[in-house]
Amino acid sequence: MTTAPAAGSRDLPHPARDEIRLEAVLHALSDPVRLRIVQELAADRDELACSQFELPVTKSTTTHHFRVLRESGVIRQCYRGTAKMNGLRREDLDALFPGLLDCLLAAAGRQAARLGD
Amino acid sequence: MTTAPAAGSRDLPHPARDEIRLEAVLHALSDPVRLRIVQELAADRDELACSQFELPVTKSTTTHHFRVLRESGVIRQCYRGTAKMNGLRREDLDALFPGLLDCLLAAAGRQAARLGD
DNA sequence: CGCTTCGTACGATATCCATCGTAGTACGGC
């Protein structure tokens, strides 16, 4: 019910809000590839397809990283045609851990600026 | 030079402030045992000896977790007599990632309260 | 000097995990 079965059909398992664990979120964000995905997702406020990311790994690995992010509760995924759309679960994360997402994004941005972009 | 070689003798390698990486910090905190250590360390504002923690692992494993925390830049360690003292690197973390530590601690506290303490 | 306490080092182990390649499925357009 979280995602109305309007267009899609293949549905993806997401943790409910109260199943999201801080440790899992931190683990998900401790990988450079996944942290970058989340940064891009936060910048472009809308949903993005997996294929719109330019990542230094193969597609198999990309699938893996998106799944980790979804299963930890950081992103929401749904199919739209052949594309798989990804969106940050801002509301859920803000409700569980107020301010954390913004802090993390700011920290990531600062570090990216501090090092060679 | 960060730690004056006053009393101790065995010295422990710490990353300099600008060597601390967000990914490493998040990885360090994504382990339940280490997250708990950091919470206790933040509550008791002073330095604590390794032996003052009651953790559900053996001493070998405890040593391992404290080393991960130190090498990621989250804590500072030094010997005092036979004890090894641990302190949060608040200043360094706040300088690099403003507000992040407090956000994380608040999030951890909230989650602990939400679940069965 | 012996004993105790605190922590380390080292090896073993089992698990997790990031990565890849190949083969396959789902959907949309022609």
Added chain:
DNA sequence: GCCGTACTACGATGGATATCGTACGAAGCG
């Protein structure tokens, strides 16, 4: 129906890592 695009599933692999036990080192106390 057929093809291409987008993503997945599965298996393999190599590298972390969480855990332990045992043996050792360093500091203080009697």
